[in-house]
Amino acid sequence: xxxxxxxxxxxxxxxxxxxxxxxxxxxxxxxxxxxxxxxxxxxxxxxxxxxxxxxxxxxxxxxxxxxxxxxxxxxxxxxxxxxxxxxxxxxxxxxxxxxxxxxxxxxxxxxxxxxxxxxxxxxxxxxxxx
Amino acid sequence: xxxxxxxxxxxxxxxxxxxxxxxxxxxxxxxxxxxxxxxxxxxxxxxxxxxxxxxxxxxxxxxxxxxxxxxxxxxxxxxxxxxxxxxxxxxxxxxxxxxxxxxxxxxxxxxxxxxxxxxxxxxxxxxxxxxxxxxxxxxxxxxxxxxxxxxxxxxxxxxxxxxxxxxxxxxxxxxxxxxxxxxxxxxxxxxxxxxxxxxxxxxxxxxxxxxxxxxxxxxxxxxxxxxxxxxxxxxxxxxxxxxxxxxxxxxxxxxxxxxxxxxxxxxxxxxxxxxxxxxxxxxxxxxxxxxxxxxxxxxxxxxxxxxxxxxxxxxxxxxxxxxxxxxxxxxxxxxxxxxxxxxxxxxxxxxxxxxxxxxxxxxxxxxxxxxxxxxxxxxxxxxxxxxxxxxxxxxxxxxxxxxxxxxxxxxxxxxxxxxxxxxxxxxxxxxxxxxxxxxxxxxxxxxxxxxxxxxxxxxxxxxxxxxxxxxxxxxxxxxxxxxxxxxxxxxxxxxxxxxxxxxxxxxxxxxxxxxxxxxxxxxxxxxxxxxxxxxxxxxxxxxxxxxx
Numbered sequence: 001x002x003x004x005x006x007x008x009x010x011x012x013x014x015x016x017x018x019x020x021x022x023x024x025x026x027x028x029x030x031x032x033x034x035x036x037x038x039x040x041x042x043x044x045x046x047x048x049x050x051x052x053x054x055x056x057x058x059x060x061x062x063x064x065x066x067x068x069x070x071x072x073x074x075x076x077x078x079x080x081x082x083x084x085x086x087x088x089x090x091x092x093x094x095x096x097x098x099x100x101x102x103x104x105x106x107x108x109x110x111x112x113x114x115x116x117x118x119x120x121x122x123x124x125x126x127x128x129x130x
Numbered sequence: 131x132x133x134x135x136x137x138x139x140x141x142x143x144x145x146x147x148x149x150x151x152x153x154x155x156x157x158x159x160x161x162x163x164x165x166x167x168x169x170x171x172x173x174x175x176x177x178x179x180x181x182x183x184x185x186x187x188x189x190x191x192x193x194x195x196x197x198x199x200x201x202x203x204x205x206x207x208x209x210x211x212x213x214x215x216x217x218x219x220x221x222x223x224x225x226x227x228x229x230x231x232x233x234x235x236x237x238x239x240x241x242x243x244x245x246x247x248x249x250x251x252x253x254x255x256x257x258x259x260x261x262x263x264x265x266x267x268x269x270x271x272x273x274x275x276x277x278x279x280x281x282x283x284x285x286x287x288x289x290x291x292x293x294x295x296x297x298x299x300x301x302x303x304x305x306x307x308x309x310x311x312x313x314x315x316x317x318x319x320x321x322x323x324x325x326x327x328x329x330x331x332x333x334x335x336x337x338x339x340x341x342x343x344x345x346x347x348x349x350x351x352x353x354x355x356x357x358x359x360x361x362x363x364x365x366x367x368x369x370x371x372x373x374x375x376x377x378x379x380x381x382x383x384x385x386x387x388x389x390x391x392x393x394x395x396x397x398x399x400x401x402x403x404x405x406x407x408x409x410x411x412x413x414x415x416x417x418x419x420x421x422x423x424x425x426x427x428x429x430x431x432x433x434x435x436x437x438x439x440x441x442x443x444x445x446x447x448x449x450x451x452x453x454x455x456x457x458x459x460x461x462x463x464x465x466x467x468x469x470x471x472x473x474x475x476x477x478x479x480x481x482x483x484x485x486x487x488x489x490x491x492x493x494x495x496x497x498x499x500x501x502x503x504x505x506x507x508x509x510x511x512x513x514x515x516x517x518x519x520x521x522x523x524x525x526x527x528x529x530x531x532x533x534x535x536x537x538x539x540x541x542x543x544x545x546x547x548x549x550x551x552x553x554x555x556x557x558x559x560x561x562x563x564x565x566x567x568x569x570x571x572x573x574x575x576x577x578x579x580x581x582x583x584x585x586x587x588x589x590x591x592x593x594x595x596x597x598x599x600x601x602x603x604x605x606x607x608x609x610x611x612x613x614x615x616x617x618x619x620x621x622x623x624x625x626x627x628x629x630x631x632x633x634x635x636x637x638x639x640x641x642x643x644x645x646x647x648x649x650x651x652x653x654x655x656x657x658x659x660x661x662x663x664x665x666x667x668x669x670x671x672x673x674x675x676x677x678x
Contacts, residue, residue, distance in 0.1 A: 014237035016326015070252025114457045
C-alpha cells in the first residue's frame with residue numbers, strides 16, 4: 001500500500017488568525033493526507049522539532065502578520081540543517097507578491113495567497129512531494 | 131381574518147412562480163425565501179417587538195433620534211511601526227474629519243512581550259504600533275488632547291496595562307481620569323475562541339477584566355470597559371447568527387463573573403459595549419444588528435434583573451469585514467466596504483471603522499484609508515440612510531429575518547448554558563468547532579461556486595501586481611529596541627523593582643484590585659513585558675487544545 005502523505009500545518013510567529021490554516025488542514029485531510037496541526041505561536045525550533053518527530057513530507061506554514069520574510073526562511077534553514085532535504089515546504093497567508101521571489105529563493109517551494117482554492121494546494125503537494 | 135385572503139392569494143402567486151420558474155429557473159441554494167409578506171411575521175407585535183428607538187427592547191436603536199442628532203463616531207483603526215509614525219497617522223485622520231481614534235497594537239504588545247524579547251523577532255510594528263513603556267504612549271498621543279478625543283484600543287490580554295498607560299499619559303497632559311472617553315477591547319473569551327492573542331488562563335483573565343470594571347466604575351466612569359467582540363468570531367468564519375450568539379454568551383459570562391466578584395449589575399453594565407462585523411449581505415446584517423439589541427436587552431432585564439435602561443442597551447462599534455475583501459481586483463473592495471457601511475448604518479451602529487481597499491494585501495496607505503473614511507462620510511451626508519431612524523423597520527423581510535436570527539441566537543445561548551456557560555463551552559472546544567465548521571462550509575461553497583465572489587471565482591481578469599503598498603521598514607525593530615534600552619537606562623530602576631514586587635504580591639491576593647498597582651508600575655516606566663512577565667509568573671499561561 002502506498003504510504004499516505006504526512007503534512008504538518010503550522011502557524012509560526014505570534015499571529016492568531018488561523019481560519020485559513022484550519023480550512024487548509026481540513027481540506028488536506030479530506031483529500032486523504034495525514035495532517036498534523038501545530039496550533040498557534042510556534043517558534044521555528046518548535047516547527048522543526050514537530051516535523052522531525054512526526055516524520056512529515058510537507059510543512060505548510062500560514063502567516064498573516066508580515067513576519068514571513070523573517071520566519072519562513074528560518075524554518076527552511078533549520079529543516080535543511082537537520083538533514084530533512086526531501087521535506088516540501090510551502091507557505092500561505094497575506095503575503096505581498098513582491099516578497100514571493102525572495103521566499104522561493106530561500107527554499108519555500110510555493111506561496112499560496114488569499115483566494116487560492118484548496119484544490120490547487122492539494123494538487124501542488126501531490127505533484128511535488130518526493 | 132385578513133390573513134386567510136392573503137394565504138389564498140399566496141397560493142395563486144406560488145402557482146405563477148412555478149410557471150415563471152419553469153421558464154427561467156431560479157438560482158439554487160439561496161439562503162432566504164423568495165418573498166416575504168405579513169404571513170412571515172405572524173404574531174408580530176409592534177410595541178413588544180420593536181417599540182421606539184431609545185426604548186426597550188431597543189430593536190430600532192439605542193437613541194431616540196439616532197443619527198439625526200449626531201452621526202456615529204467615525205473611527206478608523208490605525209497603528210503601525212513606531213509610536214512616532216502612528217502619531218502622524220492619527221493626526222492625519224483627525225485632520226481629515228475622523229472623530230475618534232482606534233489604536234492597533236503590534237502582536238508582541240498584544241501578547242505582553244517587549245520589543246527586545248526574542249519571540250518578537252520579525253513582528254515589531256508589523257500589524258500595529260509597538261508599545262513597550264509609557265514613553266511610547268506619550269509619543270503616540272503627542273499633541274492629541276485626550277480630554278477631547280475618544281480613543282478605542284484593541285487590546286485584550288494586557289488591556290489593564292495599556293489602559294493604565296493611557297490614564298498616566300492623560301494625567302501628564304493635565305486631563306483627569308474622569309474626563310476620559312474611549313474603549314478597551316478587553317474581551318479575552320473571543321481570544322481563546324477565535325483570535326488567539328491570549329496570555330493567561332481564563333480564571334485570572336476574568337479577574338483582570340472584573341478588576342477593570344470595578345476600577346473604572348469609580349475612577350474612569352465614562353470609559354467603556356469592554357468591547358465584547360463578535361467581529362473576530364465572524365472573521366474566523368462564523369455565520370451572522372453565530373457571531374452574535376457566541377458574543378452575547380461571552381457577555382453573559384462577563385456579567386456573571388462581575389456579579390460573582392461582588393459588583394452590582396447596574397454599576398457596570400452601562401459601560402459594556404459590543405463590536406460587530408458588517409458583511410456583504412446587507413439586509414441580513416441589518417437584521418443581525420436589530421436582533422442583537424433585542425436579545426441583549428432581554429438578557430439584561432430578565433436574566434440579570436438590571437434596573438437601569440442604560441444596562442439594557444447594546445451599544446455597538448462596527449468594523450466592515452476584512453475577510454470579505456479580496457486580494458484580487460482590490461478596487462472592488464471600495465464597493466464592498468460601501469455596502470457594508472450601509473448595512474452598519476441601517477443597523478444602527480454607534481461607531482464605525484471602514485476597511486481600506488488594499489487590506490487583503492497589506493496595511494492601508496494614507497490614500498486608501500482616506501477613501502475608506504470618505505465612504506462613511508458619503509453614506510452619512512449624501513445617502514439619506516442616516517436621515518431616518520431604523521429605516522428598514524417594518525420590512526417584512528427584515529422583521530422576519532430579525533426574528534429568525536434572534537431565535538437562532540437563543541438556541542445557541544441555551545446550548546452554551548447547558549454546557550456550563552461560555553468559558554466551559556470554549557474550554558470544551560464547542561464554540562471553536564462550530565466556527566470552524568462554518569468556515570469550512572463557506573470555503574467549499576466558494577470552491578463549488580455555490581457562492582460567487584466577484585473577481586475570485588467569477589469575473590477574473592489577468593491582473594498586474596498592485597503598486598505603492600505600505601511596507602513597514604525592517605529597521606523599526608532596531609529603533610524600538612534602542613528606545614527601550616534608553617528608557618531602561620534612564621528610569622529609576624529601584625522604583626521599578628519595588629512596583630513590580632508590589633504587583634506580584636497583589637496578583638497572589640485575589641481580593642486585591644490589580645489596576646492601582648499596574649498604574650503605579652507604568653508611571654515609573656516599568657515595561658509592558660515586565661508587568662506581564664510578573665503576571666505570567668503568578669497566573670501561568672493558557673494552552674489551547676485544537677481539534678480539527
